Amino acid sequence: MFNKELNIEECHKRLLDISKLFHQICITNKIPYYLIGGTLLGAIRHKGFIPWDDDMDFGVPFDYYDRLIMLLRTHLPTQYDVVNFQTKTNCFTIYYKIEDLETCIDDKCVSLPINEKMGINVDVFPLNYCSIKNPKLKRLKLLQNWNRRIYTESTSGEKHKHYAKKLLQMISPLSQRDFLNRIHEITMSINDGNMMANLFSPYGFKEFMPIEYFGEPVLYQFEDTSFFGPCKPHNYLTQLYGDYMTLPPITKRNRHADKIYLRK
Numbered sequence: 001m002f003n004k005e006l007n008i009e010e011c012h013k014r015l016l017d018i019s020k021l022f023h024q025i026c027i028t029n030k031i032p033y034y035l036i037g038g039t040l041l042g043a044i045r046h047k048g049f050i051p052w053d054d055d056m057d058f059g060v061p062f063d064y065y066d067r068l069i070m071l072l073r074t075h076l077p078t079q080y081d082v083v084n085f086q087t088k089t090n091c092f093t094i095y096y097k098i099e100d101l102e103t104c105i106d107d108k109c110v111s112l113p114i115n116e117k118m119g120i121n122v123d124v125f126p127l128n129y130c131s132i133k134n135p136k137l138k139r140l141k142l143l144q145n146w147n148r149r150i151y152t153e154s155t156s157g158e159k160h161k162h163y164a165k166k167l168l169q170m171i172s173p174l175s176q177r178d179f180l181n182r183i184h185e186i187t188m189s190i191n192d193g194n195m196m197a198n199l200f201s202p203y204g205f206k207e208f209m210p211i212e213y214f215g216e217p218v219l220y221q222f223e224d225t226s227f228f229g230p231c232k233p234h235n236y237l238t239q240l241y242g243d244y245m246t247l248p249p250i251t252k253r254n255r256h257a258d259k260i261y262l263r264k
Helices: 008-028 037-046 062-075 136-151 159-171 176-187 233-241
Strands: 002-006 056-061 080-083 096-100 103-106 121-130 195-197 208-210 218-222 225-229 259-263
Touching: 002 008, 008 056, 008 062, 008 096, 008 121, 008 225, 037 056, 037 218, 037 225, 037 233, 056 062, 062 080, 062 096, 062 121, 136 176, 208 233
Parallel strands: 056 121
Antiparallel strands: 002 259, 080 096, 096 121, 103 259, 121 195, 195 208, 218 225
């Protein structure tokens, strides 16, 4: 099934290949986007990838999101697919991912046989206009937390945690697809307020940013190319990470994937 394990440099090259295509489609069709999260941090602190990181994150303003997904499906080469929980059974995200079908990620967070797991992928998040006071957010966060607790595997790999989750899944009144459908419905109904947010961020309200932090997209060097990011990266990164220029201790330099393979 697999004929080669990919190292982090090979993973980075494939992520860049995807992202360059994403960038060109956005530019050609006048769709704004931003580097966000750890990918923006990498651009500012490392002029590219955080050395141990194995994914990339982009944010697209909500009003442009559906059109972009349609364009990606139309214009990307057949090596790639644009997927979320609605289009692929082994994908469990509301937001879309651009997946490299030639690869496979061994990820402990996904309790599937290795040959059924997804390939290297770039996350494309909608950035919703919203307010922290929006009453829908409380229900959204509750559903997200319960979905994570019940259906996302522990990265520690401890067996007792695995079996505890299996028990919760048996007694839960909602299946994982039920959770995802309800989260999707609420998320797609939020598009008004004085802030811009990635509603799928693990950082919660830290990633609710004043709209002016994003502003007119600005190009930043990223490895051998450039991608767009927020016009006020210092404000964004300080709110999200605090002292973002200081490297974390080695024990905190974690990858998402255990191993990455090239499919035969």
